[in-house]
Amino acid sequence: MSASVGLNRVLEPAGVLPQAAWRLDASPGIADDEVLIRVERLNLDAASFRQLAGKHSGDGDAVRAEVLEIIGTRGKMHNPVTGSGGMLIGTVEGVGPQSPLGLKPGDRVATLVSLTLTPLRITDGLGDWDGRSEQVPAQGTAVLFARSVAAVLPGDLAPELSLAVYDVCGAPALTDRVVRGYGRDDVTVAVLGGAGKSGSLALTAARLAGARTAGIVVSDAERESLRKAGVADAIAVADARDPVEVSRAVTGALGGPATVTVVCVDVPGCEHGAILSTAAGGTVIFFSMATSFPAAALGAEGLAADVTMLIGNGYVPGHADFAVDLLRRVPAVRALFEERVAAH
Amino acid sequence: MSASVGLNRVLEPAGVLPQAAWRLDASPGIADDEVLIRVERLNLDAASFRQLAGKHSGDGDAVRAEVLEIIGTRGKMHNPVTGSGGMLIGTVEGVGPQSPLGLKPGDRVATLVSLTLTPLRITDGLGDWDGRSEQVPAQGTAVLFARSVAAVLPGDLAPELSLAVYDVCGAPALTDRVVRGYGRDDVTVAVLGGAGKSGSLALTAARLAGARTAGIVVSDAERESLRKAGVADAIAVADARDPVEVSRAVTGALGGPATVTVVCVDVPGCEHGAILSTAAGGTVIFFSMATSFPAAALGAEGLAADVTMLIGNGYVPGHADFAVDLLRRVPAVRALFEERVAAH
Numbered sequence A, B: 001m002s003a004s005v006g007l008n009r010v011l012e013p014a015g016v017l018p019q020a021a022w023r024l025d026a027s028p029g030i031a032d033d034e035v036l037i038r039v040e041r042l043n044l045d046a047a048s049f050r051q052l053a054g055k056h057s058g059d060g061d062a063v064r065a066e067v068l069e070i071i072g073t074r075g076k077m078h079n080p081v082t083g084s085g086g087m088l089i090g091t092v093e094g095v096g097p098q099s100p101l102g103l104k105p106g107d108r109v110a111t112l113v114s115l116t117l118t119p120l121r122i123t124d125g126l127g128d129w130d131g132r133s134e135q136v137p138a139q140g141t142a143v144l145f146a147r148s149v150a151a152v153l154p155g156d157l158a159p160e161l162s163l164a165v166y167d168v169c170g171a172p173a174l175t176d177r178v179v180r181g182y183g184r185d186d187v188t189v190a191v192l193g194g195a196g197k198s199g200s201l202a203l204t205a206a207r208l209a210g211a212r213t214a215g216i217v218v219s220d221a222e223r224e225s226l227r228k229a230g231v232a233d234a235i236a237v238a239d240a241r242d243p244v245e246v247s248r249a250v251t252g253a254l255g256g257p258a259t260v261t262v263v264c265v266d267v268p269g270c271e272h273g274a275i276l277s278t279a280a281g282g283t284v285i286f287f288s289m290a291t292s293f294p295a296a297a298l299g300a301e302g303l304a305a306d307v308t309m310l311i312g313n314g315y316v317p318g319h320a321d322f323a324v325d326l327l328r329r330v331p332a333v334r335a336l337f338e339e340r341v342a343a344h
Helices: A046-055 A060-074 A159-166 A169-182 A196-206 A221-229 A245-253 A273-276 A292-302 A319-331 A331-342 B045-057 B060-074 B159-166 B170-181 B197-208 B220-229 B241-254 B271-276 B294-303 B319-329 B331-343
Strands: A010-012 A035-044 A086-095 A108-111 A121-122 A135-144 A150-152 A188-192 A210-216 A233-238 A257-262 A278-286 A306-311 B010-012 B033-044 B086-095 B108-111 B119-121 B134-144 B150-152 B188-190 B212-217 B234-237 B256-264 B278-288 B309-312
Touching: A035 A108, A035 B010, A060 A121, A086 A135, A086 A159, A150 A319, A159 A196, A159 A319, A159 A331, A159 B294, A169 A196, A169 A210, A169 A257, A169 A278, A169 A319, A188 A196, A188 A245, A196 A210, A196 A221, A196 A319, A196 A331, A210 A221, A210 A245, A221 A233, A221 A331, A233 A245, A233 B212, A245 A257, A245 A273, A257 A273, A273 A278, A273 A292, A278 A319, A292 B294, A292 B309, A306 B234, A306 B294, A319 A331, B033 B045, B033 B108, B045 B060, B060 B119, B060 B212, B086 B159, B086 B197, B108 B159, B150 B319, B159 B197, B159 B331, B170 B256, B170 B278, B170 B319, B188 B197, B188 B241, B197 B212, B197 B220, B197 B256, B197 B319, B197 B331, B212 B220, B212 B241, B220 B234, B220 B331, B234 B241, B241 B256, B241 B271, B256 B271, B271 B278, B271 B294, B294 B309, B319 B331
Parallel strands: A188 A210, A188 A257, A210 A233, A257 A278, A278 A306, B188 B212, B188 B256, B212 B234, B256 B278, B278 B309
Antiparallel strands: A035 A086, A035 A135, A086 A108, A108 A150, A121 A135, A306 B309, B033 B086, B033 B134, B086 B108, B108 B150, B119 B134
């Protein structure tokens, strides 16, 4: 276990996991199960960049200096205030003989684990970055552990499009697994926040897994956007924070409560609506980071709801390729993502 | 759906669920799917009683007056500061013809849904209560909805013992379901906090479902207590908040990571240790209310851990009877609970 999660890279304090560490060893000499990446670009987490830009009142040079200071001190881009990191794009330079990741030198990859646990060394002083954007051109090296996740960027999609998909690729993979796990042909799936990135991919995966699907959205504009994507058999407008309203919307759209309800709405207070929308013996998958653990646990108990409640795990083996493939199979969903990337 | 969860009892604001309501209609005339309970005793939630006692510096009369005021105003014992309630014991007085709960007049029951959503009317001014204990002798009526949960108190166990078991009865029932769901005879189960109430029952259920079990405890005293209960094949002492330490303890105790890891430790920071202790394809069941949803979701992603993570639902059909039956089947566990009740 020890080496595979990067314990060998932890300098301080000793014995904790890389994410919890204050300082990592980012030296480019790799262990037998590690991979060395030549860095091309960092994508800073939005919360982290906002904090840095705010602190320095938008002074790009000061932001750049602090990012360099953080990486130099900690051996990783782990914002000590926000606790967040981001991800990076680069090219595989070296692969240890025991690495299980299936990468080879020359592969252009995106890392799907956070920068908060990725050993990182910068060699160009970030001279090509003006400090005014989350997109950071960078030269240097990063290290992947045996238990890391990186995806080879597909040649037929723009990198920005792939990154937008990777950001939410756990949702469609887990939805697919849960729907198929029922082993029945009458599974129904309701997705709260069905017009968003994770929501539209979850709907797509559910449809392709054989489920009848309903997208619950917050506005008529979202209803129209989702209608064009064509992956929901029914669409209803409801406030996901209102348990009675949302459960009526789901029941109306599907003719009864859903076998599987997927929560992709990033606002607090959607737990009870999701539980109430789900049939006995059904499953709720919570992908929103705004989910409250006690609200879900106590809500199901108070409603005497015999539902399985899953914490949406962002990692499912093969999730990145699976999600990218959904875009290839459903052009209208690809168009939805291209619109979003262009608008950003 | 509407009537079954008690929407007909909500006075203010209209359209929300009973738990979210400010005020319920607690009148004793029941609908066709409701049950009327003659109240005998309220068990106030510990956090609620502590807040009230602290506010009034232990003045029992003032505490009693405020509890009466809350119930009179809100139609339920829902402490507006702590947001918590408690449960009650009483006797079934009336059963609507459409009630699905299977109760009959004269049954002595405990309600297993929170007082924060139970319509309650007090008729004796709580005159038999001195305001100095969470145990409140009371006369009055309460109402159960179609989707409520109440357990008939067993004749062969002291009521205090049954209540102690009911308080955590979701844990053994869900553990049993998950272990049996694997359909294999080589399932291993690690319980973090194995010596506590929910932990010892989860271990008991896992053992009886055919799993090999390990209890992880925090001290030598807990180790000895759990050893006497005899429901863990192995016991190890570790700090559940230290991912490396706890995963080594589990791996050492079971000869490898656990198929199922059950978290029953009520302190923050146990998510990563539980994830790291669990085999690929395994399941983590979080029963601790101190669980952080983002820590679990991001932790599994950062560790590239292909594990199913369940929010411990306090409701599983038949959970109360299942848990009480575990005490009958394993006298050493019953003795453990009797010690705890006596010490309280």
